[in-house]
Amino acid sequence: MTEHRTHPQEAQILALIDKGLNNAAISELLYCGPRAVRQVRLDNGRPPAARNSWRHAHPKEREIRQLLGDDLTDAEIHRRTGADPSTIADRRRLMALGPAPVPKAKSRPHPREAEILAELRAGGTNNGIARSLGVDKVAVARIRAAHEIANTYESRRTARPPVEERWREHAREVDGGHMKWTGPRATNSSGTPVLRVHGSWYSAAGLAFRIRTGRDPVGQVRAECDVKHCVAPACVEDEPGRQALRRTLRRIQGLPNPPTGTCPNGHDLTEDGRLDGQLHPYCEGCKRDTSRAKKQAAKTT
CATH class of the missing domain: 1.10.10 (Arc Repressor Mutant, subunit A)
Structure with a gap:
Protein backbone atom coordinates (compact mmCIF):
# COMPACT_ATOMS: atom_id res chain seq x y z
CA MET A 1 0.00 0.00 0.00
CA THR A 2 1.43 3.36 -1.10
CA GLU A 3 1.94 6.00 1.55
CA HIS A 4 -0.30 9.03 1.17
CA ARG A 5 1.58 12.31 0.85
CA THR A 6 -0.12 15.55 1.73
CA HIS A 7 0.00 18.53 -0.60
CA PRO A 8 2.29 21.37 0.64
CA GLN A 9 -0.65 23.81 0.37
CA GLU A 10 -3.29 21.39 1.61
CA ALA A 11 -4.30 23.60 4.57
CA GLN A 12 -4.84 26.65 2.34
CA ILE A 13 -6.70 24.52 -0.24
CA LEU A 14 -9.03 23.10 2.43
CA ALA A 15 -9.73 26.59 3.78
CA LEU A 16 -10.76 27.82 0.36
CA ILE A 17 -12.83 24.66 -0.25
CA ASP A 18 -14.71 25.38 2.95
CA LYS A 19 -15.41 28.89 1.62
CA GLY A 20 -17.17 27.37 -1.39
CA LEU A 21 -14.60 28.02 -4.14
CA ASN A 22 -14.33 25.55 -7.00
CA ASN A 23 -11.14 23.86 -8.17
CA ALA A 24 -10.37 26.37 -10.93
CA ALA A 25 -10.74 29.35 -8.60
CA ILE A 26 -8.47 27.81 -5.99
CA SER A 27 -5.92 26.96 -8.67
CA GLU A 28 -5.84 30.60 -9.78
CA LEU A 29 -5.45 31.95 -6.25
CA LEU A 30 -2.76 29.51 -5.06
CA TYR A 31 -0.99 28.95 -8.41
CA CYS A 32 -1.38 25.19 -8.19
CA GLY A 33 -2.90 22.72 -10.60
CA PRO A 34 -6.67 22.05 -10.64
CA ARG A 35 -5.96 18.31 -10.42
CA ALA A 36 -4.04 18.80 -7.17
CA VAL A 37 -7.02 20.70 -5.70
CA ARG A 38 -9.34 17.92 -6.84
CA GLN A 39 -7.11 15.29 -5.19
CA VAL A 40 -7.04 17.20 -1.88
CA ARG A 41 -10.82 17.42 -2.04
CA LEU A 42 -11.10 13.63 -2.55
CA ASP A 43 -8.50 12.74 0.11
CA ASN A 44 -10.30 14.79 2.74
CA GLY A 45 -13.81 13.65 1.87
CA ARG A 46 -14.98 16.98 0.55
CA PRO A 47 -17.82 16.84 -2.05
CA PRO A 48 -17.09 17.90 -5.65
CA ALA A 49 -17.51 21.61 -6.18
CA ALA A 50 -20.32 22.87 -8.43
CA ARG A 51 -19.19 24.54 -11.64
CA ASN A 52 -21.08 27.73 -10.81
CA SER A 53 -19.72 28.08 -7.27
CA TRP A 54 -18.71 31.55 -6.11
CA ARG A 55 -15.17 32.63 -6.94
CA HIS A 56 -12.93 35.15 -5.25
CA ALA A 57 -11.59 37.99 -7.38
CA HIS A 58 -7.96 37.73 -8.46
CA PRO A 59 -5.52 39.15 -5.89
CA LYS A 60 -4.39 41.71 -8.50
CA GLU A 61 -7.83 42.22 -10.04
CA ARG A 62 -7.69 46.01 -9.81
CA GLU A 63 -4.22 46.19 -11.35
CA ILE A 64 -5.21 43.82 -14.19
CA ARG A 65 -8.27 45.91 -15.05
CA GLN A 66 -6.25 49.12 -14.93
CA LEU A 67 -3.58 47.71 -17.26
CA LEU A 68 -6.29 46.45 -19.60
CA GLY A 69 -7.74 49.95 -19.70
CA ASP A 70 -4.28 51.27 -20.63
CA ASP A 71 -4.42 49.02 -23.75
CA LEU A 72 -1.47 46.85 -22.80
CA THR A 73 -1.01 43.45 -24.39
CA ASP A 74 -1.88 40.27 -22.53
CA ALA A 75 1.79 39.27 -22.47
CA GLU A 76 2.81 42.57 -20.88
CA ILE A 77 0.05 42.32 -18.23
CA HIS A 78 1.13 38.75 -17.46
CA ARG A 79 4.73 39.95 -17.05
CA ARG A 80 3.69 42.70 -14.63
CA THR A 81 1.09 40.85 -12.55
CA GLY A 82 1.89 37.16 -12.97
CA ALA A 83 -1.79 36.47 -13.78
CA ASP A 84 -2.59 33.56 -16.06
CA PRO A 85 -3.14 34.62 -19.70
CA SER A 86 -6.55 32.94 -19.68
CA THR A 87 -7.54 35.05 -16.65
CA ILE A 88 -6.43 38.21 -18.43
CA ALA A 89 -8.31 37.21 -21.58
CA ASP A 90 -11.43 36.53 -19.49
CA ARG A 91 -11.23 40.00 -17.90
CA ARG A 92 -10.74 41.55 -21.34
CA ARG A 93 -13.89 39.80 -22.56
CA LEU A 94 -15.90 40.87 -19.52
CA MET A 95 -14.79 44.48 -20.00
CA ALA A 96 -15.76 44.32 -23.72
CA LEU A 97 -12.38 45.67 -24.78
CA GLY A 98 -12.11 43.70 -28.01
CA PRO A 99 -9.07 41.71 -29.15
CA ALA A 100 -5.70 42.27 -27.52
CA PRO A 101 -3.41 44.76 -29.31
CA VAL A 102 -0.61 43.25 -31.36
CA PRO A 103 2.81 44.25 -30.03
CA LYS A 104 4.75 46.45 -32.45
CA ALA A 105 8.04 45.11 -33.69
CA LYS A 106 10.99 47.19 -32.56
CA SER A 107 12.76 48.79 -35.51
CA ARG A 108 16.52 48.54 -35.52
CA PRO A 109 18.50 51.68 -36.33
CA HIS A 110 20.08 51.76 -39.76
CA PRO A 111 23.83 51.01 -39.61
CA ARG A 112 24.55 54.21 -41.55
CA HIS A 147 13.20 63.14 -38.02
CA GLU A 148 10.52 65.29 -39.77
CA ILE A 149 12.93 66.69 -42.37
CA ALA A 150 11.18 68.37 -45.30
CA ASN A 151 11.39 66.48 -48.57
CA THR A 152 13.57 67.72 -51.41
CA TYR A 153 13.39 66.72 -55.04
CA GLU A 154 15.98 66.57 -57.77
CA SER A 155 15.03 67.84 -61.20
CA ARG A 156 15.35 65.14 -63.81
CA ARG A 157 17.19 65.72 -67.07
CA THR A 158 18.34 69.23 -66.17
CA ALA A 159 20.56 69.23 -69.27
CA ARG A 160 17.70 68.58 -71.70
CA PRO A 161 18.11 70.68 -74.83
CA PRO A 162 15.11 72.82 -75.82
CA VAL A 163 12.77 71.47 -78.48
CA GLU A 164 13.89 74.19 -80.88
CA GLU A 165 17.52 73.01 -80.64
CA ARG A 166 16.47 69.48 -81.52
CA TRP A 167 14.55 70.90 -84.49
CA ARG A 168 17.69 72.65 -85.76
CA GLU A 169 19.59 69.34 -85.69
CA HIS A 170 17.32 67.98 -88.46
CA ALA A 171 16.54 71.10 -90.52
CA ARG A 172 18.98 71.59 -93.44
CA GLU A 173 19.00 74.73 -95.58
CA VAL A 174 18.79 74.25 -99.35
CA ASP A 175 18.82 76.61 -102.34
CA GLY A 176 16.32 79.43 -102.38
CA GLY A 177 16.13 79.83 -98.58
CA HIS A 178 14.07 76.66 -98.16
CA MET A 179 14.77 73.95 -95.57
CA LYS A 180 14.74 70.20 -95.98
CA TRP A 181 13.80 67.90 -93.09
CA THR A 182 16.29 65.08 -92.38
CA GLY A 183 14.61 63.77 -89.24
CA PRO A 184 11.73 61.29 -88.73
CA ARG A 185 8.48 61.47 -90.63
CA ALA A 186 4.92 60.33 -90.01
CA THR A 187 4.37 56.66 -90.74
CA ASN A 188 1.25 57.32 -92.88
CA SER A 189 1.31 58.06 -96.59
CA SER A 190 1.69 61.83 -96.05
CA GLY A 191 5.29 61.58 -94.85
CA THR A 192 4.84 64.71 -92.73
CA PRO A 193 8.07 65.78 -90.95
CA VAL A 194 7.76 65.15 -87.22
CA LEU A 195 10.00 65.24 -84.16
CA ARG A 196 9.83 63.26 -80.92
CA VAL A 197 11.20 65.10 -77.87
CA HIS A 198 10.86 64.03 -74.21
CA GLY A 199 8.24 61.44 -75.12
CA SER A 200 6.01 63.85 -77.12
CA TRP A 201 5.52 64.22 -80.88
CA TYR A 202 5.80 67.63 -82.56
CA SER A 203 5.12 68.83 -86.09
CA ALA A 204 8.36 70.10 -87.66
CA ALA A 205 6.41 72.80 -89.52
CA GLY A 206 4.63 73.77 -86.30
CA LEU A 207 7.99 74.18 -84.53
CA ALA A 208 9.27 76.30 -87.43
CA PHE A 209 6.20 78.52 -87.10
CA ARG A 210 6.82 78.91 -83.35
CA ILE A 211 10.48 79.80 -83.98
CA ARG A 212 9.40 82.59 -86.37
CA THR A 213 6.41 84.00 -84.47
CA GLY A 214 7.11 83.07 -80.85
CA ARG A 215 3.61 81.62 -80.41
CA ASP A 216 1.88 78.29 -80.91
CA PRO A 217 0.09 77.86 -84.23
CA VAL A 218 -3.68 77.73 -84.72
CA GLY A 219 -4.86 74.84 -86.85
CA GLN A 220 -2.70 72.97 -89.32
CA VAL A 221 0.70 74.41 -90.32
CA ARG A 222 1.89 73.95 -93.90
CA ALA A 223 4.49 75.48 -96.19
CA GLU A 224 3.09 78.09 -98.57
CA CYS A 225 6.06 77.81 -100.94
CA ASP A 226 6.43 75.41 -103.88
CA VAL A 227 8.79 73.03 -102.01
CA LYS A 228 6.93 70.07 -100.58
CA HIS A 229 7.34 69.65 -96.81
CA CYS A 230 9.54 72.72 -96.53
CA VAL A 231 10.22 73.54 -92.87
CA ALA A 232 11.79 76.97 -93.30
CA PRO A 233 10.24 79.32 -90.70
CA ALA A 234 9.67 81.99 -93.36
CA CYS A 235 7.68 79.58 -95.54
CA VAL A 236 5.22 78.06 -93.09
CA GLU A 237 1.88 79.47 -91.98
CA ASP A 238 -0.90 78.35 -89.67
CA GLU A 239 -4.53 78.40 -90.76
CA PRO A 240 -5.32 82.10 -89.98
CA GLY A 241 -2.05 83.30 -91.50
CA ARG A 242 -2.47 81.12 -94.57
CA GLN A 243 -5.98 82.45 -95.27
CA ALA A 244 -4.89 86.06 -94.73
CA LEU A 245 -2.01 85.58 -97.17
CA ARG A 246 -4.30 84.07 -99.82
CA ARG A 247 -6.84 86.87 -99.45
CA THR A 248 -4.03 89.37 -99.99
CA LEU A 249 -2.84 87.54 -103.12
CA ARG A 250 -6.40 87.44 -104.41
CA ARG A 251 -6.71 91.23 -104.04
CA ILE A 252 -3.33 91.76 -105.71
CA GLN A 253 -4.54 89.71 -108.68
CA GLY A 254 -7.70 91.81 -108.89
CA LEU A 255 -10.01 88.92 -108.13
CA PRO A 256 -13.39 89.65 -106.51
CA ASN A 257 -13.88 89.14 -102.79
CA PRO A 258 -14.87 85.61 -101.73
CA PRO A 259 -18.60 85.02 -101.22
CA THR A 260 -20.11 85.80 -97.83
CA GLY A 261 -23.25 84.72 -95.97
CA THR A 262 -23.99 81.03 -96.03
CA CYS A 263 -23.12 78.20 -98.42
CA PRO A 264 -25.85 76.08 -100.14
CA ASN A 265 -25.61 73.61 -97.24
CA GLY A 266 -26.20 76.30 -94.62
CA HIS A 267 -22.65 76.78 -93.26
CA ASP A 268 -21.61 80.28 -92.19
CA LEU A 269 -18.89 81.38 -94.62
CA THR A 270 -17.63 83.96 -92.14
CA GLU A 271 -16.40 81.03 -90.07
CA ASP A 272 -16.03 78.22 -92.62
CA GLY A 273 -15.07 80.17 -95.76
CA ARG A 274 -11.59 79.23 -97.07
CA LEU A 275 -9.30 79.78 -100.07
CA ASP A 276 -7.34 76.85 -101.51
CA GLY A 277 -3.83 76.95 -102.95
CA GLN A 278 -5.18 78.21 -106.26
CA LEU A 279 -7.04 81.00 -104.42
CA HIS A 280 -10.40 79.41 -105.18
CA PRO A 281 -13.02 79.83 -102.42
CA TYR A 282 -14.52 76.75 -100.77
CA CYS A 283 -16.50 75.84 -97.64
CA GLU A 284 -14.58 74.07 -94.92
CA GLY A 285 -17.87 72.96 -93.32
CA CYS A 286 -18.95 71.12 -96.49
CA LYS A 287 -15.50 69.55 -96.77
CA ARG A 288 -15.69 68.43 -93.17
CA ASP A 289 -19.16 66.91 -93.63
CA THR A 290 -18.06 65.03 -96.76
CA SER A 291 -15.06 63.58 -94.94
CA ARG A 292 -17.25 62.41 -92.07
CA ALA A 293 -19.73 60.80 -94.45
CA LYS A 294 -16.93 58.87 -96.20
CA LYS A 295 -15.61 57.59 -92.86
CA GLN A 296 -19.06 56.53 -91.74
CA ALA A 297 -19.68 54.72 -95.06
CA ALA A 298 -16.35 52.93 -94.72
CA LYS A 299 -17.32 51.68 -91.23
CA THR A 300 -20.69 50.31 -92.37
CA THR A 301 -19.28 48.42 -95.37
Missing part, protein backbone atom coordinates in the same frame (compact mmCIF):
# COMPACT_ATOMS: atom_id res chain seq x y z
CA GLU A 113 21.81 56.36 -40.03
CA ALA A 114 24.24 59.03 -38.84
CA GLU A 115 25.64 59.50 -42.35
CA ILE A 116 22.17 59.52 -43.92
CA LEU A 117 20.93 62.03 -41.37
CA ALA A 118 23.87 64.35 -42.07
CA GLU A 119 23.16 64.23 -45.81
CA LEU A 120 19.45 64.87 -45.22
CA ARG A 121 20.14 67.91 -43.06
CA ALA A 122 22.49 69.21 -45.75
CA GLY A 123 19.56 69.21 -48.21
CA GLY A 124 20.23 65.98 -50.09
CA THR A 125 17.48 64.15 -51.93
CA ASN A 126 16.41 60.56 -51.22
CA ASN A 127 17.65 59.27 -54.57
CA GLY A 128 20.87 61.25 -54.41
CA ILE A 129 21.74 60.02 -50.91
CA ALA A 130 20.87 56.44 -51.89
CA ARG A 131 23.27 56.65 -54.85
CA SER A 132 26.13 58.32 -53.01
CA LEU A 133 26.02 56.09 -49.91
CA GLY A 134 24.90 52.89 -51.61
CA VAL A 135 21.81 52.47 -49.42
CA ASP A 136 18.12 51.85 -50.08
CA LYS A 137 16.13 55.00 -50.88
CA VAL A 138 13.21 53.59 -48.84
CA ALA A 139 15.46 53.59 -45.75
CA VAL A 140 16.45 57.19 -46.48
CA ALA A 141 12.78 58.17 -46.77
CA ARG A 142 11.97 56.41 -43.48
CA ILE A 143 14.75 58.26 -41.64
CA ARG A 144 13.60 61.54 -43.20
CA ALA A 145 10.05 60.95 -41.94
CA ALA A 146 11.23 59.89 -38.47
Whole structure:
Protein backbone atom coordinates (compact mmCIF):
# COMPACT_ATOMS: atom_id res chain seq x y z
CA MET A 1 0.00 0.00 0.00
CA THR A 2 1.43 3.36 -1.10
CA GLU A 3 1.94 6.00 1.55
CA HIS A 4 -0.30 9.03 1.17
CA ARG A 5 1.58 12.31 0.85
CA THR A 6 -0.12 15.55 1.73
CA HIS A 7 0.00 18.53 -0.60
CA PRO A 8 2.29 21.37 0.64
CA GLN A 9 -0.65 23.81 0.37
CA GLU A 10 -3.29 21.39 1.61
CA ALA A 11 -4.30 23.60 4.57
CA GLN A 12 -4.84 26.65 2.34
CA ILE A 13 -6.70 24.52 -0.24
CA LEU A 14 -9.03 23.10 2.43
CA ALA A 15 -9.73 26.59 3.78
CA LEU A 16 -10.76 27.82 0.36
CA ILE A 17 -12.83 24.66 -0.25
CA ASP A 18 -14.71 25.38 2.95
CA LYS A 19 -15.41 28.89 1.62
CA GLY A 20 -17.17 27.37 -1.39
CA LEU A 21 -14.60 28.02 -4.14
CA ASN A 22 -14.33 25.55 -7.00
CA ASN A 23 -11.14 23.86 -8.17
CA ALA A 24 -10.37 26.37 -10.93
CA ALA A 25 -10.74 29.35 -8.60
CA ILE A 26 -8.47 27.81 -5.99
CA SER A 27 -5.92 26.96 -8.67
CA GLU A 28 -5.84 30.60 -9.78
CA LEU A 29 -5.45 31.95 -6.25
CA LEU A 30 -2.76 29.51 -5.06
CA TYR A 31 -0.99 28.95 -8.41
CA CYS A 32 -1.38 25.19 -8.19
CA GLY A 33 -2.90 22.72 -10.60
CA PRO A 34 -6.67 22.05 -10.64
CA ARG A 35 -5.96 18.31 -10.42
CA ALA A 36 -4.04 18.80 -7.17
CA VAL A 37 -7.02 20.70 -5.70
CA ARG A 38 -9.34 17.92 -6.84
CA GLN A 39 -7.11 15.29 -5.19
CA VAL A 40 -7.04 17.20 -1.88
CA ARG A 41 -10.82 17.42 -2.04
CA LEU A 42 -11.10 13.63 -2.55
CA ASP A 43 -8.50 12.74 0.11
CA ASN A 44 -10.30 14.79 2.74
CA GLY A 45 -13.81 13.65 1.87
CA ARG A 46 -14.98 16.98 0.55
CA PRO A 47 -17.82 16.84 -2.05
CA PRO A 48 -17.09 17.90 -5.65
CA ALA A 49 -17.51 21.61 -6.18
CA ALA A 50 -20.32 22.87 -8.43
CA ARG A 51 -19.19 24.54 -11.64
CA ASN A 52 -21.08 27.73 -10.81
CA SER A 53 -19.72 28.08 -7.27
CA TRP A 54 -18.71 31.55 -6.11
CA ARG A 55 -15.17 32.63 -6.94
CA HIS A 56 -12.93 35.15 -5.25
CA ALA A 57 -11.59 37.99 -7.38
CA HIS A 58 -7.96 37.73 -8.46
CA PRO A 59 -5.52 39.15 -5.89
CA LYS A 60 -4.39 41.71 -8.50
CA GLU A 61 -7.83 42.22 -10.04
CA ARG A 62 -7.69 46.01 -9.81
CA GLU A 63 -4.22 46.19 -11.35
CA ILE A 64 -5.21 43.82 -14.19
CA ARG A 65 -8.27 45.91 -15.05
CA GLN A 66 -6.25 49.12 -14.93
CA LEU A 67 -3.58 47.71 -17.26
CA LEU A 68 -6.29 46.45 -19.60
CA GLY A 69 -7.74 49.95 -19.70
CA ASP A 70 -4.28 51.27 -20.63
CA ASP A 71 -4.42 49.02 -23.75
CA LEU A 72 -1.47 46.85 -22.80
CA THR A 73 -1.01 43.45 -24.39
CA ASP A 74 -1.88 40.27 -22.53
CA ALA A 75 1.79 39.27 -22.47
CA GLU A 76 2.81 42.57 -20.88
CA ILE A 77 0.05 42.32 -18.23
CA HIS A 78 1.13 38.75 -17.46
CA ARG A 79 4.73 39.95 -17.05
CA ARG A 80 3.69 42.70 -14.63
CA THR A 81 1.09 40.85 -12.55
CA GLY A 82 1.89 37.16 -12.97
CA ALA A 83 -1.79 36.47 -13.78
CA ASP A 84 -2.59 33.56 -16.06
CA PRO A 85 -3.14 34.62 -19.70
CA SER A 86 -6.55 32.94 -19.68
CA THR A 87 -7.54 35.05 -16.65
CA ILE A 88 -6.43 38.21 -18.43
CA ALA A 89 -8.31 37.21 -21.58
CA ASP A 90 -11.43 36.53 -19.49
CA ARG A 91 -11.23 40.00 -17.90
CA ARG A 92 -10.74 41.55 -21.34
CA ARG A 93 -13.89 39.80 -22.56
CA LEU A 94 -15.90 40.87 -19.52
CA MET A 95 -14.79 44.48 -20.00
CA ALA A 96 -15.76 44.32 -23.72
CA LEU A 97 -12.38 45.67 -24.78
CA GLY A 98 -12.11 43.70 -28.01
CA PRO A 99 -9.07 41.71 -29.15
CA ALA A 100 -5.70 42.27 -27.52
CA PRO A 101 -3.41 44.76 -29.31
CA VAL A 102 -0.61 43.25 -31.36
CA PRO A 103 2.81 44.25 -30.03
CA LYS A 104 4.75 46.45 -32.45
CA ALA A 105 8.04 45.11 -33.69
CA LYS A 106 10.99 47.19 -32.56
CA SER A 107 12.76 48.79 -35.51
CA ARG A 108 16.52 48.54 -35.52
CA PRO A 109 18.50 51.68 -36.33
CA HIS A 110 20.08 51.76 -39.76
CA PRO A 111 23.83 51.01 -39.61
CA ARG A 112 24.55 54.21 -41.55
CA GLU A 113 21.81 56.36 -40.03
CA ALA A 114 24.24 59.03 -38.84
CA GLU A 115 25.64 59.50 -42.35
CA ILE A 116 22.17 59.52 -43.92
CA LEU A 117 20.93 62.03 -41.37
CA ALA A 118 23.87 64.35 -42.07
CA GLU A 119 23.16 64.23 -45.81
CA LEU A 120 19.45 64.87 -45.22
CA ARG A 121 20.14 67.91 -43.06
CA ALA A 122 22.49 69.21 -45.75
CA GLY A 123 19.56 69.21 -48.21
CA GLY A 124 20.23 65.98 -50.09
CA THR A 125 17.48 64.15 -51.93
CA ASN A 126 16.41 60.56 -51.22
CA ASN A 127 17.65 59.27 -54.57
CA GLY A 128 20.87 61.25 -54.41
CA ILE A 129 21.74 60.02 -50.91
CA ALA A 130 20.87 56.44 -51.89
CA ARG A 131 23.27 56.65 -54.85
CA SER A 132 26.13 58.32 -53.01
CA LEU A 133 26.02 56.09 -49.91
CA GLY A 134 24.90 52.89 -51.61
CA VAL A 135 21.81 52.47 -49.42
CA ASP A 136 18.12 51.85 -50.08
CA LYS A 137 16.13 55.00 -50.88
CA VAL A 138 13.21 53.59 -48.84
CA ALA A 139 15.46 53.59 -45.75
CA VAL A 140 16.45 57.19 -46.48
CA ALA A 141 12.78 58.17 -46.77
CA ARG A 142 11.97 56.41 -43.48
CA ILE A 143 14.75 58.26 -41.64
CA ARG A 144 13.60 61.54 -43.20
CA ALA A 145 10.05 60.95 -41.94
CA ALA A 146 11.23 59.89 -38.47
CA HIS A 147 13.20 63.14 -38.02
CA GLU A 148 10.52 65.29 -39.77
CA ILE A 149 12.93 66.69 -42.37
CA ALA A 150 11.18 68.37 -45.30
CA ASN A 151 11.39 66.48 -48.57
CA THR A 152 13.57 67.72 -51.41
CA TYR A 153 13.39 66.72 -55.04
CA GLU A 154 15.98 66.57 -57.77
CA SER A 155 15.03 67.84 -61.20
CA ARG A 156 15.35 65.14 -63.81
CA ARG A 157 17.19 65.72 -67.07
CA THR A 158 18.34 69.23 -66.17
CA ALA A 159 20.56 69.23 -69.27
CA ARG A 160 17.70 68.58 -71.70
CA PRO A 161 18.11 70.68 -74.83
CA PRO A 162 15.11 72.82 -75.82
CA VAL A 163 12.77 71.47 -78.48
CA GLU A 164 13.89 74.19 -80.88
CA GLU A 165 17.52 73.01 -80.64
CA ARG A 166 16.47 69.48 -81.52
CA TRP A 167 14.55 70.90 -84.49
CA ARG A 168 17.69 72.65 -85.76
CA GLU A 169 19.59 69.34 -85.69
CA HIS A 170 17.32 67.98 -88.46
CA ALA A 171 16.54 71.10 -90.52
CA ARG A 172 18.98 71.59 -93.44
CA GLU A 173 19.00 74.73 -95.58
CA VAL A 174 18.79 74.25 -99.35
CA ASP A 175 18.82 76.61 -102.34
CA GLY A 176 16.32 79.43 -102.38
CA GLY A 177 16.13 79.83 -98.58
CA HIS A 178 14.07 76.66 -98.16
CA MET A 179 14.77 73.95 -95.57
CA LYS A 180 14.74 70.20 -95.98
CA TRP A 181 13.80 67.90 -93.09
CA THR A 182 16.29 65.08 -92.38
CA GLY A 183 14.61 63.77 -89.24
CA PRO A 184 11.73 61.29 -88.73
CA ARG A 185 8.48 61.47 -90.63
CA ALA A 186 4.92 60.33 -90.01
CA THR A 187 4.37 56.66 -90.74
CA ASN A 188 1.25 57.32 -92.88
CA SER A 189 1.31 58.06 -96.59
CA SER A 190 1.69 61.83 -96.05
CA GLY A 191 5.29 61.58 -94.85
CA THR A 192 4.84 64.71 -92.73
CA PRO A 193 8.07 65.78 -90.95
CA VAL A 194 7.76 65.15 -87.22
CA LEU A 195 10.00 65.24 -84.16
CA ARG A 196 9.83 63.26 -80.92
CA VAL A 197 11.20 65.10 -77.87
CA HIS A 198 10.86 64.03 -74.21
CA GLY A 199 8.24 61.44 -75.12
CA SER A 200 6.01 63.85 -77.12
CA TRP A 201 5.52 64.22 -80.88
CA TYR A 202 5.80 67.63 -82.56
CA SER A 203 5.12 68.83 -86.09
CA ALA A 204 8.36 70.10 -87.66
CA ALA A 205 6.41 72.80 -89.52
CA GLY A 206 4.63 73.77 -86.30
CA LEU A 207 7.99 74.18 -84.53
CA ALA A 208 9.27 76.30 -87.43
CA PHE A 209 6.20 78.52 -87.10
CA ARG A 210 6.82 78.91 -83.35
CA ILE A 211 10.48 79.80 -83.98
CA ARG A 212 9.40 82.59 -86.37
CA THR A 213 6.41 84.00 -84.47
CA GLY A 214 7.11 83.07 -80.85
CA ARG A 215 3.61 81.62 -80.41
CA ASP A 216 1.88 78.29 -80.91
CA PRO A 217 0.09 77.86 -84.23
CA VAL A 218 -3.68 77.73 -84.72
CA GLY A 219 -4.86 74.84 -86.85
CA GLN A 220 -2.70 72.97 -89.32
CA VAL A 221 0.70 74.41 -90.32
CA ARG A 222 1.89 73.95 -93.90
CA ALA A 223 4.49 75.48 -96.19
CA GLU A 224 3.09 78.09 -98.57
CA CYS A 225 6.06 77.81 -100.94
CA ASP A 226 6.43 75.41 -103.88
CA VAL A 227 8.79 73.03 -102.01
CA LYS A 228 6.93 70.07 -100.58
CA HIS A 229 7.34 69.65 -96.81
CA CYS A 230 9.54 72.72 -96.53
CA VAL A 231 10.22 73.54 -92.87
CA ALA A 232 11.79 76.97 -93.30
CA PRO A 233 10.24 79.32 -90.70
CA ALA A 234 9.67 81.99 -93.36
CA CYS A 235 7.68 79.58 -95.54
CA VAL A 236 5.22 78.06 -93.09
CA GLU A 237 1.88 79.47 -91.98
CA ASP A 238 -0.90 78.35 -89.67
CA GLU A 239 -4.53 78.40 -90.76
CA PRO A 240 -5.32 82.10 -89.98
CA GLY A 241 -2.05 83.30 -91.50
CA ARG A 242 -2.47 81.12 -94.57
CA GLN A 243 -5.98 82.45 -95.27
CA ALA A 244 -4.89 86.06 -94.73
CA LEU A 245 -2.01 85.58 -97.17
CA ARG A 246 -4.30 84.07 -99.82
CA ARG A 247 -6.84 86.87 -99.45
CA THR A 248 -4.03 89.37 -99.99
CA LEU A 249 -2.84 87.54 -103.12
CA ARG A 250 -6.40 87.44 -104.41
CA ARG A 251 -6.71 91.23 -104.04
CA ILE A 252 -3.33 91.76 -105.71
CA GLN A 253 -4.54 89.71 -108.68
CA GLY A 254 -7.70 91.81 -108.89
CA LEU A 255 -10.01 88.92 -108.13
CA PRO A 256 -13.39 89.65 -106.51
CA ASN A 257 -13.88 89.14 -102.79
CA PRO A 258 -14.87 85.61 -101.73
CA PRO A 259 -18.60 85.02 -101.22
CA THR A 260 -20.11 85.80 -97.83
CA GLY A 261 -23.25 84.72 -95.97
CA THR A 262 -23.99 81.03 -96.03
CA CYS A 263 -23.12 78.20 -98.42
CA PRO A 264 -25.85 76.08 -100.14
CA ASN A 265 -25.61 73.61 -97.24
CA GLY A 266 -26.20 76.30 -94.62
CA HIS A 267 -22.65 76.78 -93.26
CA ASP A 268 -21.61 80.28 -92.19
CA LEU A 269 -18.89 81.38 -94.62
CA THR A 270 -17.63 83.96 -92.14
CA GLU A 271 -16.40 81.03 -90.07
CA ASP A 272 -16.03 78.22 -92.62
CA GLY A 273 -15.07 80.17 -95.76
CA ARG A 274 -11.59 79.23 -97.07
CA LEU A 275 -9.30 79.78 -100.07
CA ASP A 276 -7.34 76.85 -101.51
CA GLY A 277 -3.83 76.95 -102.95
CA GLN A 278 -5.18 78.21 -106.26
CA LEU A 279 -7.04 81.00 -104.42
CA HIS A 280 -10.40 79.41 -105.18
CA PRO A 281 -13.02 79.83 -102.42
CA TYR A 282 -14.52 76.75 -100.77
CA CYS A 283 -16.50 75.84 -97.64
CA GLU A 284 -14.58 74.07 -94.92
CA GLY A 285 -17.87 72.96 -93.32
CA CYS A 286 -18.95 71.12 -96.49
CA LYS A 287 -15.50 69.55 -96.77
CA ARG A 288 -15.69 68.43 -93.17
CA ASP A 289 -19.16 66.91 -93.63
CA THR A 290 -18.06 65.03 -96.76
CA SER A 291 -15.06 63.58 -94.94
CA ARG A 292 -17.25 62.41 -92.07
CA ALA A 293 -19.73 60.80 -94.45
CA LYS A 294 -16.93 58.87 -96.20
CA LYS A 295 -15.61 57.59 -92.86
CA GLN A 296 -19.06 56.53 -91.74
CA ALA A 297 -19.68 54.72 -95.06
CA ALA A 298 -16.35 52.93 -94.72
CA LYS A 299 -17.32 51.68 -91.23
CA THR A 300 -20.69 50.31 -92.37
CA THR A 301 -19.28 48.42 -95.37
